[in-house]
Amino acid sequence: MQMQTHSPFFPVSPVSPAPPGDxxxxxxxxxxxxxxxxxxxxxxxxxxxxxxxxxxxxxxxxxxxxxxxxxxxxxxxxxxxxxxxxxxxxxxxxxxxxxxxxxxxxxxxxxxxxxxxxxxxxxxxxxxIPTIRNTYYPNTYFIHIRAGDYIGCFGLDLVEYHKKCFAELDGATKYVVFSDDNTYADKYMKQFGITYTISDKVEALESLVEMANCAGGICANSTFGWLGGFFQGDQRGKIFMPSVWLKGRDCRGIYPPWATVISIDAPELPFITNTFTGSLKTWQTSKKDTSNLIIQASSSCGGDLWMPFPIGMSWQYVKFFNNNPRWQVGSHNILVLSAISTRTDSRRRPSGINREIIANTLKANGIYNVQLQGDSYFSLLPCYKFVISPEGNGIDCHRHYEALLAGCIPIMEYNEKTQEKYKGLPILYTTDYSEITPQYLEQKYSEMVNATYDFSRLFLSYYSIEQQEEIKKCGTYWVKKVCGQGTEWYSSTPRITWVTIINAGYVDFTKNFIESMKLNKCIFPLTVYCTDQESIDALKGYPVTCVDARPFLKFTMTNALSTWQTIDYKRLVFAKLDSIKYALKEFPESYIGYIDMDIVMLKDPTETIIQTFKKNPTAIFVSQCDEPTPQCSNLNNCQHFCSGVIVFKNVDIVNKLVDYTTNDVIALSGDQHYLLNMANKYNVKHITVDKNIFLNGKYPGVNDDTPLELPSGAELIHYNYLVGDKKITFMKKNNMWYL
Structure with a gap:
């Protein structure tokens, strides 16, 4: 097979010397x-x-x-x-x-x-991008059907999806089916009553090339089909993808601009409380509160001492954590997982019942031990009904807790202390694992899956304040020790997620904002919500996360904003509140910071914001001051706060603050006016930052002809009080336009 490529990589051999870090x-x-x-x-x-x-x-x-x-x-x-x-x-x-x-x-x-x-x-x-396409099959669409490990674990019911795809294409379209299980694929395809060919390609790369040679494609919820469409390049036709990629997960980033996304039914997974009592089946199909988990709570004194609470998830969960419910929700269609290290307890239990003996016993019963890396282990756990979970270095072990959280039934050695600690939870106890056979487990699962259990012991909130502090102390000690000093789970310092919203007219300001961050070494993660495709395309390659804002905006936006205070202008201004509301939901464990792009960054403002909140613990938001005076008249509940730099706690009242109506857009001058009304209505405490730190457009020298003398503590300059190109004029005057 001939492969065409124009990859710009460096010579295979020899590798030319490069400076350290290159x-x-x-x-x-x-x-x-x-x-x-x-x-x-x-x-x-x-x-x-x-x-x-x-x-x-x-x-x-x-x-x-x-x-x-x-x-x-x-x-x-x-x-x-x-x-x-x-x-x-x-x-x-x-x-x-x-x-x-x-x-x-x-x-x-x-x-x-x-x-x-x-x-x-x-x-x-x-x-x-390398080119793998080596010919072109006109009017031919691939159909990718993923079987194997996807059936049950990651599989969706795609029958209606495929029917919708076929309806989009004309009757003359030729179909070639690619699958990792041709027998399964052939049986599946027969229900649609269309003519198709099953590909005879065996090697994955050969299949990928053939898919790339097609004129379009119907993807499964699998990256293999995704790449088949991707490598078709400029000649691709429609590439269909299901609107749900993996159940219960946020997969918006998987969908490229060239995909034709077909809507399929996928009910939202329920979110259970930390005091949940109910069936194992309900627990398996519900989201859990990751902020309330017990993490690496082994004794900080070492020695695997007995703790009065579960020792929780291992440090590897922190390492691979991505705030995704895939480690909590799954199909549970595979019977049993045995993935233990057989030498873990060799010192504590050199003879008698130990992990090595247990693994051999299970092997004789047809249950084989496998080795899984941390990320694969956590992602696959929810696919299993049972998890082999013997004692390890200590009587308690992380696997007990990890299995329970994922909705599996841990098979644990009987011990009175363990039984009391995990009282009320779905656990199968044994003395030596000799009775653990596939037949026995199938019987037990049918008895246990619909029974009622109390899962509250799995959450931090179940335990006394003193025990919670001990859990956090132990978890913090071990996570820092194993994952590095900069890694924390139980952090007392809130995290700020910074967002903004722009249209194509603000792209250059956004680029200038980014350049100021780079120049002054104050780079922090920034999510840019874009109201049009032009903005997304223009910022490709810049170190920010671009998100299409159109799906969550209240109003359709226009780029033609030439007049101040028109209704279209005000809709865009109020869209700031849409972005904040959306971010509150997307980042539930983080404060939400909004920042305008007509700002020049001098220093990362995060620490100033955090310290302001700490000094004012009842404040709901902290913002820039918008007063047109050299000094702020009142930092506490200032009636002149500026929403150009504003950080909200992620609490329920904030959703009310940003939930505006069409009448608000018509009646009020902008989002700032609206937020002030709502803050007063709900008696919400807020604090503004001194204008010598967050400079606004009325600071001497910012938007006038006098020299700009920066205060020593200045962290940013907001070029508000100016419109359009006048902002650029004064940024250039102050040597702060970097494009």
Whole structure:
């Protein structure tokens, strides 16, 4: 098979010397499609930050499945000029949230990216994408049907989806079916009454090339079909994708602009309370409050001492955490998982019943032990009904808690102390595991799945204040010790998620804002909500997260805003509140900071905001002052606050503050006027930051001809009180226009 490529990678051999910190690579894992996404993301990072991309065999893992074997040798056929070389000292950058783009930071060291990066916004520019298409099949659409591990675990009922796709295409369309199980695919396709061909390609890369050769495609909820459509390039027709990718997960980033998304039914998963009492079946299909979990609560004194509460999730959960319910909700259609380290308790229990003996006993009963890495372990847990969970270094172990949280039934050694600690929870006890057979487990599961249990012991809130403090102390100690001093779970300092909203007319201001962040080394993660496609396209390659705002806006926006205070102008101004409301839901564990883009950054304002909240614990929001005077008249409940820089606590009252109506847009001058009315109505306390720190447009020298003398503590300058190009004029006058 001939492969065409115009990849811009560096020579395979020899690798030219590079300065320290000049390399980037990515940890390769799972199937071919996952690895292609990972490499394209690394290529995008290399392009963005001017680093050299290499691959490393020591940073590649083969999975337990047959389709994951030998893939390192397949990659050079797609990316033939990437050097293969071990990377020296490096910094690991973890993906923040799967299937949703998040800015990857620049590190001056060598970098290893770790994640799946299944969002096209990580990819490099178009001319750096390899070409695998080697012919063209007109009027031919591929149909990708994922079977294997997807049936039950990640599978959706796509029958209605496929019917809708076929209805979109004319009767002359030819269909070629690609699947990892042709027998299953053929049986599935027969129900539609259409003519199709089953592909005879066996190798994954051959199948991918054939899919790329087609004129369009019908994807399953799988990245393999996604790439089949992606590699069709400019000649692609319609590429259909289901509107739900994985049940119970936020997967918006998986959908590229070129996808035709077909709506399918997917009821919202219920969110249970921390005092939930009910059936195991309900628990398995409900979201849990991740902010109330017990994390790595082993004794900080070491020695695996007995603790009066569950020791909770292991530190690996913190390492791989992405605030996604995939570790809590699943199909539970696979009978039992045994994935234990057999030598863990060899010192504590060198003879008699120990993990090695237990593993051998289970093997004789047809239950085999496997090895799973942390991220794979957490993602696969909800697929199982039972989890083998013997004692480890201590009597209690993390696996008990992890299995219960994921909706599995842990099979634990009988112990009176353990039984009391986990009282009321769905646990199968045993003395030596000799009776644990598949038949026995099927019987027990049918007895247990619909029984009623009390799950409240799994949450931090169940325990006394003193015990909660001890849990947090232990968790903080171990997480910092194992994951690094900068890693925290039980942090007393709130996190601020910064957002803004723009249209195409504000792209240059946004770029200037970003340049000021870079210049003054105050880069913080920023989500830019865009009201049009032009904005999204224009900011591609910039270190911000762009999100299409149109689905959540109250009004349709126009780019033609030429007149101040028109209704269209006010709709855009009020859209700021739409973005805040949306962010409150998207980032439930974070304060929400809104910041205008006609601002020049001098220093990261986060610490100032946090300290202001700490000094004023009853305040609901902190903002810039908008008074046109040199000094603020009143920082407490100021009637002249500015929503250009404003940070809200993520509490219920804020949803009321930002829930405006059409009449508000008509009657009021803008969002600031509205917020002031609502703050007064609900008696909401708010604080403004001194204008010598957050400078507004009336600060001397900002928008007049006098020299601008910055106060020593200045963190930002807001060029408000100006319109359009006048902002740029005075930014240039102050040497603060960087484009």
């Amino acid at each position: 390399y980037v690579t990515v940890y390769l894992r799972n199937g071919l499609a996952n690895r292609i996404f990972q490499i394209l993301a690394a290529l995008g990072y290399a392009e963005r930050y001017k680093k050299k991309l290499i691959l490393s065999k020591t940073l590649s893992r083969e999975g337990p499945k047959s389709h994951e074997l030998g893939l390192f040798n397949t990659i050079p056929k797609i990316f033939p000029t990437i050097p293969i070389k071990d990377i020296p000292d490096y910094t690991i950058i973890h993906e923040k949230q799967e299937m949703n783009y998040s800015q990857l930071p620049l590190c001056n060291t060598n970098v290893v990216l770790y994640g799946y990066f299944q969002d096209g916004r990580y990819f490099p520019s178009k001319d750096l």
